[in-house]
Amino acid sequence: MSSRSQNLVLPEGASALIQTLINERTGMFFDNGKRDLLIDKLSPLVIERGFTSYLDYYYLLKYDTASRLEWQNVMNALSVQETYFWREFDQVRTLVHTLLPQLHAQNPGATVRIWSAACATGEEPLTIAMALNEAGLFERASIEIVASDASSKAIERAQEGVYRERAFRNLPSGLRERYFAKEGSGWRMRPDIHGRIKWGLANLIEEEQIAPYAAADFIFCRNVFIYFSENAIRRAVRSFGKFIRSPGYLFVGAAESLIRLTTDFNLTEIGDAFVYVKREKVI
Numbered sequence: 628m629s630s631r632s633q634n635l636v637l638p639e640g641a642s643a644l645i646q647t648l649i650n651e652r653t654g655m656f657f658d659n660g661k662r663d664l665l666i667d668k669l670s671p672l673v674i675e676r677g678f679t680s681y682l683d684y685y686y687l688l689k690y691d692t693a694s695r696l697e698w699q700n701v702m703n704a705l706s707v708q709e710t711y712f713w714r715e716f717d718q719v720r721t722l723v724h725t726l727l728p729q730l731h732a733q734n735p736g737a738t739v740r741i742w743s744a745a746c747a748t749g750e751e752p753l754t755i756a757m758a759l760n761e762a763g764l765f766e767r768a769s770i771e772i773v774a775s776d777a778s779s780k781a782i783e784r785a786q787e788g789v790y791r792e793r794a795f796r797n798l799p800s801g802l803r804e805r806y807f808a809k810e811g812s813g814w815r816m817r818p819d820i821h822g823r824i825k826w827g828l829a830n831l832i833e834e835e836q837i838a839p840y841a842a843a844d845f846i847f848c849r850n851v852f853i854y855f856s857e858n859a860i861r862r863a864v865r866s867f868g869k870f871i872r873s874p875g876y877l878f879v880g881a882a883e884s885l886i887r888l889t890t891d892f893n894l895t896e897i898g899d900a901f902v903y904v905k906r907e908k909v910i
């Protein structure tokens with residue numbers, strides 16, 4: 628535990644209460660081996676509120692009806708925003724070269740909707756937008772891209788649209804020059820592509836928050852379920868199944884599996900990628 632958190636009182640049982648509450652409200656699960664890490668990450672927030680005990684902070688989060696803003700601080704403190712352009716690109720390739728053209732051909736008048744459900748600082752939806760642009764799809768089809776995250780800090784950075792060196796480590800050569808302009812120590816995304824994305828805040832385990840986004844043809848929810856408990860994944864995926872359009876396609880990260888966790892989607896290999904396809908109800 629850090630020296631800062633050593634000055635705070637952690638009554639017996641408090642860390643288990645906090646662990647459970649964080650899991651219930653954010654989906655994130657810090658197992659017993661990571662409880663110290665959780666407590667450490669929360670310590671600056673406990674101090675900022677002027678508390679000397681974690682238990683007081685727990686009561687604030689659990690029972691104070693005015694703690695909505697504080698939950699935003701918790702999300703910002705706990706979220707891991709590691710992401711980069713062209714990450715796990717096989718799935719984006721399948722979207723751009725197979726699934727989206729197929730869907731558009733079936734119903735050319737419809738607007739295709741793509742949701743990046745835990746977009747962090749925006750590299751995932753911007754990768755999708757660049758790939759669609761490279762394929763000339765914005766001229767041929769009506770496409771809407773929405774992107775959300777539970778962390779307000781992440782969304783602020785995504786809206787800013789300026790990226791540092793690390794974000795480009797997987798981007799094919801030439802694309803940085805085509806889509807970004809140097810600005811200070813970073814690179815600013817071209818406004819015509821950045822402006823394609825509608826950004827918002829949404830917690831994946833709050834159904835009413837995701838409902839406006841999840842009525843989509845394609846949901847990208849990648850590299851967030853690795854931090855969730857199985858119950859939280861089930862809950863989020865059940866909501867996806869409820870709102871996603873038909874046919875509907877759900878992409879999760881390569882390290883994530885929904886096999887034992889959903890009956891709403893079937894795992895299918897399409898092109899180079901694995902995709903969860905909404906299971907049609909047999910009437």
Ligand SMILES: C[S@@+](CC[C@H](N)C(=O)[O-])C[C@H]1O[C@@H](n2cnc3c(N)ncnc32)[C@H](O)[C@@H]1O
Binds near residue numbers: 709
């Ligand atoms: C590692 S990033 C994944 C970024 C991107 N999808 C990718 O694959 O590169 C994980 C993101 O999940 C977000 N997150 C964690 N819990 C969440 C929740 N309950 N609802 C929405 N987003 C959440 C975090 O804020 C973080 O930005």
